[in-house]
Each structure stands twice: as C-alpha cells, then as structure tokens.
Amino acid sequence: MAPPRIVRRPQVGAPLDGPAAWPDAIPPLLRRIYAARGAHSPALARPRLADLLPPDALHGLDAATTLLAAAIAGDRHIVVVGDFDCDGATACATGVRGLRLLGARRVSHAVPNRMVHGYGLSPALVDELAALQPDLLLTVDHGIACHAGIEAARARGWQVVVTDHHLPGPRLPAANAIVNPNLPGDAFPSKALAGVGVVFYLLLALRRRLYSCDRPPIRSGAGSDREDQAAAIHGRTSQEGQPDLASLLDLVAVGTVADLVPLDANNRALVAAGLRRLRAGRGCAGLRALVEACGRDAARLTAADIGFAIAPRLNAAGRLEDMALGIECLLTDDPQRARELAGLLEGINAERRAVQQHMTDDAEAALARATLAEAGAPLAPCLFDPEWHPGVIGLVASKMKERLHRPVLAFAPAEPGSGVLRGSARSIPGFHIRDALAAVDTAHPGLIERFGGHAMAAGLTLAKDRLAAFEQAWQAHAAAVLDDGMLQAELLSDGELLPREFDRFHAEALRDGGPWGQGFPEPLFDGLFEVLDWRVVGERHLKLTLRHPDRREPLAAIQFGGWRGRAPDPQARLAYRLAPDDYRGGQAIQLLVEHFAPA
Template sequence: MAMARIVRRPLVDVQAGWPDSIPALLRRVYAARGAATPELAQPRLAGLLPPDRLRGLESATALLADAMAADRHIVVVGDFDCDGATACATGVRGLRLLGARRVSHAVPNRMVHGYGLSPALVDELAALRPDLLLTVDHGIACHAGIEAARARGWRVVVTDHHLPGPRLPAADAIVNPNLPGDEFPSKALAGVGVVFYLLLALRRHLRGAGAFGAGEPDLSTLLDLVAVGTVADLVPLDANNRTLVAAGLRRLRAGRGCAGLRALVEACGRDAARLTAADIGFAIGPRLNAAGRLEDMALGIECLLTDDPARARELAQRLDGINAERRAVQQAMTDDAEAALSRVLPGAVGAPLAPCLFDPEWHPGVIGLVASKMKERLHRPVLAFAPAEPGSAVLRGSARSIPGFHIRDALAAVDSAHPGLIERFGGHAMAAGLTLAQSQLAAFEQAWQAHAAGVLDDGLLQAELLSDGELLPREFDRFHAEALRDGGPWGQGFPEPLFDGGFDVLDWKVVGERHLRLTLRHPDRREPLAAIQFGGWQGQPPSPQAHLAYRLAPDDYRGGQAIQLVVEHRATA
C-alpha cells in the first residue's frame, strides 16, 4: 500500500442502554461509525426498509404478475460478476417460490456478447422464445439491447443499481434506487438487493390478489444469496444493507444456505459456523467472479441454482480451480503493471496523476483486479485496459478510484468534453468500466489526465488510514478478538475495526516470499504478541521499534486462546 497517514477517529460518547453481551470496546467502535444504539449497530430484519418508496415497483410487479398469471415465459438475464450471478439466482429462485412456472435464465459471455443485454445476446435469446426479460444488476445503460428485445415483441423489466445516464432506456419498467426522483432511503442497494426488493413487492401484490391461500412463500430463504452479492459488489454497508447481510450470514452460519454456497464455503476451506463478510469478500466472491472473468458465469449461476449437494460440490471445485488460474493470470498482469509504473514513479516529473495501463496481452476479465491492486499500491485512480478479445481493435477498461474522486462522474465529464471518444461507460463512485477503440487510447489518456489534474490535489493523493485508537493491554485477548470478528458485518462504509500503536519488534521472518511474520511486545504488556503483515516484505528488515496499524483477530490456526495482529501498515516509530 502507498505510504499512509494514520488518523484516529474522534471519540464519541457511548449512550446507555447497551446489553452486557456487547463489550465496551465494541460499543466504542460502533459509536465511531455512527451506530449509537444497539438497533443501529446490529440491525434485525424487523427494521428492514419497506419497498414502498422504490420507484418503478408498481409497474414492474404488475408486468410480472400478469406474465405469471398467463403462464408466459420469463427469462432472468444476469451479469458476469458475483452480484449479477447472485441476483440472477435470487430472481430465478424467487419467481419460482412465488408461483412462476416458466422461468429460465441467461447470462452474457464477456468474450462473446460484451456487457449486459446487448443486441448480440438478444439474438441468442430468441431461441428461448421469451415473453418477458427481467434484467438484474444491469440494464440501465443497455439502450440498444432493450430496443432490440422490444422490437421482437418482448416485454423488458430492468432492475439495476448503477447510476443512470442522461437518457433512460426504453424498458417497460425500471427499478433502480438511483433513478432521478427516487425516494427510497437507501441508494446503496446492490443489484441483488434491488431484485430482492422487487420480489418482496411482487409477493405483496400477489398476496393482495389472493394468490397464496393459507400460507405464503418465505423469501428470507434467499438472503444467503443477497448477502454474498452485496458484500462482493463492495457497495456501502449502510444500516439497510447490513440488515440484509447479517441475516444472510446467519443462514450460512446455521448451515441453511443454498447447496452451492455451502459447497463454496467448503471449497475455500472456511468454517461455516464462523463465516464473516470478509470470508465472502476474499474467498467466496472471488470464486464466483472467476467464472465470469476467465470462462462463463453460467457455471457460477448453475452452482447457485442446483439443489443437489453432489452437483454443487462438483461445480464448486471447478470454480475453485478457475479461481486458482485467475490468481496466476492476475499475478502476471500485476507484475507487468508494476514494471510499467516503476519507470514513471509517482512524484517524478511527468508522473501521471491517474495512471492508464494497457497491454495487448492482458485478459479483459482480470483488468479490474489489476486496477484495484495498483490503486491500493499508489493511492491514485487507476485505469487498466485490455483488448475486448485477442487481436481486437476495441479495448475494455476497468477503473478503480480513491475517496474524493468519483470515477464514474469523471468518465462522464471526459465523455461530455470529448463526445465520441468513449464508446460506452458506467459504474459507481469507486469503480467503473468503459469501452473505447484502441486508436482512441492516446487521445483518451490525454483528456483523462487533463481532467484528473483539475480535480486531484495533494490532500486527495495522501492515503489515510482511519484508526479506532489504541487497545488497552487487557483487550489483547481472544474474547475481544472474537467480539470484533462477530460484531459486523464490516465492509464498505462500515469498516472493520483498525487500531494503532507502538510496539517493539522482538523477532521477524519472511513467509511465503512476500509476507512478514512478527513477534511483538506492547510497552504495557509482558506477554509477546504474534503478528502477520501480508505483502509486508519489501527487502529490508523491520525496524526494532514500529508504529503499526492493525486488526485484532483470533488465530484459528494455532487454536485455543491464541490471537494475532493483522498488520495493515507499518512505519518506523
């Protein structure tokens, strides 16, 4: 990571009324994140926002209900990332739970169809003879594909969460909390969250029509999928998203997740009973994403839809193998990117404020990961480009950003100033994608750097780590480590607790070529502490005294009461 400045969060008074089961340390952490009460800190499903104010639900549910009543063919069209895959599985499973008899699904292949509901995908879908398409996690930018579908006489319902452009597509209904004028309080829903809310509204619509008789379907059985897609898509975990994720994690920890997710937990060697949002983000999500990056996300969706445990394990093992291949490809591409950037170091004359990286041999499915790695390394916005397919004159780009620089808005500004330069783009504040002709790359880079120069300043380019302060000597124990681990879900907008302080480095060794294993002593504690810094070996021994930013974690490898510090940043004390 780029050299960072550690900034301690301001102390916030903790209100009374907390249960004894929540230790003082965790209460302090919650309060610093704006969760001043137990209800905000650990939200329950009873407090989930109702769907009432989500624009477009009335027309979308009416279209789906009519299609179901007439036994029409509904095709759920997914996307090739984890959010899109879980949203597709949620849509298919949910519609079937609610009584739809003719439900199929489809997903674009990154290398064949490009992003979302494209005209090429519509041509392929014609063989399924759909009556209604339900897009999940995409559609708001798919103007041509939606027009092609409607020209065939199909109805199109769009569910998406990406920011809309100046013109909305000509769909029959659009559900997106980020539409202009939408009054839904949580704008942070992932794609899977949007389709889950559509299903809640559809159940209410069908209930009013007397469709269920004595009992009605339990849509909470879909929350394991909602949790995985929400965490993997890195949307902010506001109170509503934390409600969804926490409920989904409870299902997974209890062994009640769908067969595919249970198999993926097993394949990545995690303990289901102690599963966290970090396990989703670093283990389960990447295995699902790998299918869409290197092969076909249809494999990941099949894993999420099967109810056969043996088939689920077979598919999970295949996804695990693809993910191993993805890691190797990513490492090679990251090495290439580091070599290219080493020739123009940040701070040098002419160094780019927002680097654009391109290699004709790179894989388009992995460029987002490369951009993310370089963004973390440099603390600068980074774009990485690759040919859309081998030898193609069209480039796919992935962009990753830093706080304070809205990457999707930055692309919109370049597009407005230079019409026709970018073929298409979309995304969020921190991540975006784009397509442009290779012949336009130099012109785009010039326009991009000019825009970045007008927005980025030294303050934005200084990485900051927000710390929850120092731990008390008595808080370095298993009880507090487990309380912090289980106190989440932690993630974007509700970050995992991070502490800082000075330590003596008693011993160290390099493990796995890139990582540092440390033995530390806290100045007010006699017993030494074990620590690990992933990627911490930079070729120089650590100083005898170090100031560390770290997470306190149970050390399940050693077991018992063992704990370890996971070092996020190390500086000479």
C-alpha cells in the same frame, strides 16, 4: 508515493450508556467502535430484518410487479438475464429462485459472455436469446445503460423489466418498467442496494401483490409491529402459504458484500441475516460447497470471508470462462453437483490468480517506466497491454490503485486482436470515477463509446485508435480535480487498545460484531510495539513476536506481504486488527498488521 498516514477516527458522538441501552454481551470497546461509525444504539449498530426499509418508496415497483404477476398468471416465459460478476450471478439466482417460489413455472436464465456479447443486455445477446422464445426479460444488476439491447428486445415483442443499481445516464432505456433506487427523484431512502438487493426488493413487492394485497410485506413502525415486520419477510403473515423469501438471503448477503456497496443499516440487516443462514448450514447447496472449497469454517463465516474467498471464486467464472457455470452452482439443489461445480470454480480461480499476477507484474513495469519518464508517477495512470485479458483488468486497476493511491484505468482488447478496448477504472476517496468519465464524455462527445459505474469503480468501452486522445483528456480532467490532499493515503484508526483488551473475548467480539465492509469498516487499531522476534513465512509474509509497552505477555502478529528484503525496525508503529488465532486454537489471538512504520 508517500506512505499512508495513520489518522485516528473521530468519534461521532458518544454511545448510549447503561444496561437498558446495550446488552452486556457488547463490550465497551465495541460500543466505542460503533459510535465512531455513527451507530449509537444496538438498533443502529446491529439492525434486524424487522427494521428493513419498506419497498413502497422504490419507484417502478408497481409497473414491474404488474407485468410479472401477469406473466406468472398467463404462464408466460420469463428469462432472467444476469451479469458476469458476483453481484450479477447472485442476483440472477435470486431472481430465478424467487420467481419459482412465487409460482412462476416457466423461468429460464441467461448471462452474457464477456468475450462474446460484451456487457449487459446487448443486441448480440438478444439475438441469441431468441431461441428461448421469451415473453418477458428481467435484467438484474444491469440494464440502465443497455439502450440498444432493450430496443432490440422490444422490437421482437418482448417485455423488458430492468432492475439495476448503477447510476443512470441522461436518458433512460425504453424498458416497460425500471426499478433502480438511483433514478432521479426516487424516494427510496437507501441508495446503496446492490443489484441483488434490488431484485430481492422486487420479489418482496411481487409477493405482496400475489399473496397479500391488503398489507405490505414489511411495515414501518415499532413496538408490537416488530413481530409482524419480521414475520412478513419470512412469509408468516395472516395468510397461510406465502413463500419464504428469507431463503434467498444467503445469496443477497454474498452479492451485497462482493459488490462493495456501502453497508448502510439496511444492507447490514440483509447481510447479517444471510450470514446467519450460512453459519447455520442453511445456505443453498452451491454456497455451502464454495465455503467448503475455500476451507472456511461455516460456523464462523464473516463478511470478509465472502469478500476474499467466496466472491473471487464466483467472479473467476465470469472473468476467464462463462458465468453460467457460477450461476449453475448457485441454482443447483444437488449437493454432489454443487461440489463438482465448486471444484471447477476453484480451478478457474487458481488460473485467474496466475493471470492476474502476470498482468500485475506487467503493470508495475509499465508504471516504473512512466515514472522515470515523467519524474514521478502519473497523476491518474492509464494502463494498456494488447496481451491482457479483459476479465482481469479490474483486478489490475484495483491493485495499482492500492499501491499508488491514485485513480487507475486498465485497458485490454475486448477480444484478441480487436480494435475495441474494454476499460476498468478504480478510484480513491474524493474522486468520483463515474462522474469523471461523464465529464470527459461531455467535453469530448464520441470519444468514449459507453461507460457506467459508481463513485469508486466504473467500466468503459473505447476504440483502440482513440486511446491516446482519451488518455490526454483523462489526464487533463484529473489534473483539474485532484489535489495533494486526495493523493495522500490515510489509514483511519480506532485508536489504541487497552492492555486488557488483547484477549480472545475482545477478538471474537470484534470478529462477530459486524458485518463489516464498505462504509462500515472493520476495526483497525494503532500503537507502538517492540519487535522481539521475526521470520519470513511463505517467502512474502512476515511473522512477528511483539511486545506492547504496557503488557507483559508477548503478542503474535503477521503481516501478509510484509517482507521487504530487510529486517524490520526494532521499534515500530503499527496499524493492525485484533483477531482470534484459530490455527493455534484455545485462547490464542494474533495481530493482523496492515501497516508497519518505524517508531
């Protein structure tokens, strides 16, 4: 694979100037970065809860809230059915906590076990739920593809409300109500809500039905309406006693970041509000314990901390054990129990890392053999090992995708010795992985048992004896769609930093200027540097001392995983992030090197 190219990010217009447009606390550097992401004013760059889209356009809310309101009034048993990833776990906790806040007294939750039930609301899970004697099932972060499970639930006389954000297939399930911004014809402007965001919006609409039928929970508009909008989401409207749904925003933030959905303005408002709660120590006991367990400073918590520290610990439960453990951590209000559960999740995550490393080594060896056999890396690798764990294949596919910059699918037996394979797919920009699977399914009916997902990530189920036929069909589709431009990795840079911008003020402004994430990427810069000194730390990382050509003082830098077995070139072109160096403290900064190339 060719090394990535560093490409300067184009400016999408210019930021508005003047004190009336930008407060002094936002430096010109940050204004330029916002403008490059299409945000030309503080309102677009840092959206507030008052600017949240109203839920009215979200199709299915009326039917869903009617069913839930009747279930609450009739003291019926509501079971929230989660999923075994971080978005599904936070969505489940949000649903349970939110329904209880809104007066539901009989609320339980359940989550499929990856090894026992498979994905989502399956007939096997429905059989197990019968012991709970539910009246209504509320699915969160899944359901849009769970036709058989929903039919089995309806056959038992249960009502089913689906909340999901995954792309639907050609036929919708026979649920009593479906809330999904990605349904055909749905008019909700933001299609980027995570599963936890969808259930949060359902709760907003349900509160309106239960407590304030004469006004929406969030009103569109400007000026004096802004206070009303912000107050409404906190439950402070003209009617007293409304539940404070803002207490759920820490969970919404974690699930939204973890699921890698685009951080459009609506999602950034949700994530920013959730981060504020966590930084202020007002998150739920489980999230506070997880922040403590992963050694992060709650007061400086960022979206990156969620993505790289908190989410993996929650996800580990669903990958190797049972996500019920993670959901219990998010639901407990006992700080001591939360610490115990966070400690268990920490241990499971350590085991997950070991399993992942072993599987990644296997994948690299398999790719090396395939590259030799084909005189080049496969166009869209399909990887399988009968010993792999199905809960970790998504991480393996992601690692291989990053290293090859090609779409990658990884398969493992659904359980040891099974004739059914679980597959996880990760993609590159320009190659819509879910649509690609749909194209293969259309061209070869029956080859894939089931599939679903997004543009960049998807999952599928396949009979083991159909793997060779699937791989042939998959490679044929990839060859027809992929071109050389897609296969050239690019690093989008925000350009060079001025010499005076290498300081703590700008490093903290960049750290706190987010939330950064998918669709609103963290700032990345590039430039030429002289390597004054270097050493290897932790066996794999490269610690550097650099000099900028227009700056007298040297700069500390680190490239994680950067040691290649030889001394770095004395002159280098780097792609890097500017960050505060909290380890050294004071005014210290460091460069986090993402890419190192000879000058």
